[in-house]
Amino acid sequence: MNENRVASLRSYAWLAAAATLLALSVPLTLASVASAQDGGVTVPPELVGERDPYTLEQVAQTATLNAAPETATNRTDTAHTITATYANRAAQPQPIDTRTTGERVVFKIVQGPNRLTATNAAVGFDPPLTDVPAGVFGACDTGANGTCQQSYTGANIGRDVIVVFVDKDGDLVLDADEPADVVDKTWVGADDVGESSRLGGQDRIDTAVKISQALYNNGAAQAVVLARADKYPDALTGAPLAHAKKAPLLLTFPPELHGQAATEIRRVLGNDTNKTIYMLGGDEAITPAAQAQVAALGYQTVRIFGAERVATAAAIATQIEKTTGPLEKLLITSAFRWPDAVVAGAAAAHLDNTAVLLSGYTSTDKHEVTEAFINAHLNTGRYAIGGPAVNGYALQPEVYRSIFGVGRVGTSAAVAEFFYEAPVNAGLARAGGTGTDQDPMFADALTGGVHIGGRQAGPMLLTGTGELSAEAARNLCWTAHTLERAWVYGGERAIAKTVQTRAEQAIRGGGAEQACSFDPEPAHGAFPTPPPRAS
Numbered sequence: 002m003n004e005n006r007v008a009s010l011r012s013y014a015w016l017a018a019a020a021t022l023l024a025l026s027v028p029l030t031l032a033s034v035a036s037a038q039d040g041g042v043t044v045p046p047e048l049v050g051e052r053d054p055y056t057l058e059q060v061a062q063t064a065t066l067n068a069a070p071e072t073a074t075n076r077t078d079t080a081h082t083i084t085a086t087y088a089n090r091a092a093q094p095q096p097i098d099t100r101t102t103g104e105r106v107v108f109k110i111v112q113g114p115n116r117l118t119a120t121n122a123a124v125g126f127d128p129p130l131t132d133v134p135a136g137v138f139g140a141c142d143t144g145a146n147g148t149c150q151q152s153y154t155g156a157n158i159g160r161d162v163i164v165v166f167v168d169k170d171g172d173l174v175l176d177a178d179e180p181a182d183v184v185d186k187t188w189v190g191a192d193d194v195g196e197s198s199r200l201g202g203q204d205r206i207d208t209a210v211k212i213s214q215a216l217y218n219n220g221a222a223q224a225v226v227l228a229r230a231d232k233y234p235d236a237l238t239g240a241p242l243a244h245a246k247k248a249p250l251l252l253t254f255p256p257e258l259h260g261q262a263a264t265e266i267r268r269v270l271g272n273d274t275n276k277t278i279y280m281l282g283g284d285e286a287i288t289p290a291a292q293a294q295v296a297a298l299g300y301q302t303v304r305i306f307g308a309e310r311v312a313t314a315a316a317i318a319t320q321i322e323k324t325t326g327p328l329e330k331l332l333i334t335s336a337f338r339w340p341d342a343v344v345a346g347a348a349a350a351h352l353d354n355t356a357v358l359l360s361g362y363t364s365t366d367k368h369e370v371t372e373a374f375i376n377a378h379l380n381t382g383r384y385a386i387g388g389p390a391v392n393g394y395a396l397q398p399e400v401y402r403s404i405f406g407v408g409r410v411g412t413s414a415a416v417a418e419f420f421y422e423a424p425v426n427a428g429l430a431r432a433g434g435t436g437t438d439q440d441p442m443f444a445d446a447l448t449g450g451v452h453i454g455g456r457q458a459g460p461m462l463l464t465g466t467g468e469l470s471a472e473a474a475r476n477l478c479w480t481a482h483t484l485e486r487a488w489v490y491g492g493e494r495a496i497a498k499t500v501q502t503r504a505e506q507a508i509r510g511g512g513a514e515q516a517c518s519f520d521p522e523p524a525h526g527a528f529p530t531p532p533p534r535a536s
Contacts, residue, residue: 094147113161205444213249220271234310235282240346244455318356340409341387347450417460428453449490
């Protein structure tokens, strides 16, 4: 029995169970049936028929049962095998012979979409049984090595919670003195899952164009948002603006309008010169010479800017509100950590009527412009995204919901878990380098946020260039029952082909050995109890 998983289940059980168990009528968490060694965990009465509740610590006095794999993902057209190992407290195998002792190892789905439909013709109860409770799909004796296996094929997409226990009295019901373990199994669709698409070009400007082409046919966009390509401060919060304006987010360098960006502007806006190009930042971000070149294209132009990056973010939020109507949510993130900001931007594009504001880096660096905007919008839901922003607003937990993780990739996973209950798509972008103003790696995640958040209704997960981050892998595995496609932003120098392949494996479930065979741990550890879902 894996004690590491048992320890982690207390802190993350809501993450693993919430998305798939909310619709079920019987309350259950994985922690409730986690382990014979998980002392003091109360098992709900529903698992023990009409018997009184008991704690699993009572079971672990003489023997233990371990079931593996603890978590796995399979397609609905494949069989899943669970191996049970029965041993005494000295770790010596315990053989079971039903005809001799009356005992058997029972495999029972206690929650999940396949509880009433899972069958296994090879159950082979011996002596035969005529009344098998719902959810029981297998039983077996353990051999000299103390192990036995049972398999089943899930017909329905979703996550099953399976209790494996030593049935001592033959009633096929888990009793207080019967060793038990729990595993969970996610079933994903047999067709059209586990695919991926890459939107990447030769450089950041080309990638932004590729994303724009995926968003809009010729002349179909209503506007264009144009941002600086080499530094992020004024561009940080542009994704929700682009979504609100029905526009792509394109990039250029400050001195002049990049030719490829100009060509894409003409394509995506067409011949309607009443459409608008919104330029983010002041003269340093897009110089007057570049602005003149933009104006020469013949469309309307609007520059959105403030005295510095925080004020520019507030100006962008004001423009979003003019477009969508009253804001419903404000996501506050650090002005000096682009990974948190671009992840928040993708979420804001997904949520609608939502803007991103910038705080300082520490709790003593709240910015007066942001505070003034917040005070003028006290009826909005407010969320602090990422560790630095949480530092600034942690003293007001009743007002600001804190969402953060261990580092930038952990925060991206925490945002995904909080704001996206059943995504069909998920985005992947590189997590970046230094995170400073000169770090060029922000661009793909920034421009991709309009696509994944606004169009595909999925989260933006950050990962390394050469290896899929553990946090991204966990999120993909946990949501594999709804995911169909991963979108990769940037060329193979940004996100290697091996990362793309591993993401496909995590979604498909066929690559469980490579992508989903880990003891799940929380991506953030920030919440001792489940936070309320965004509403």
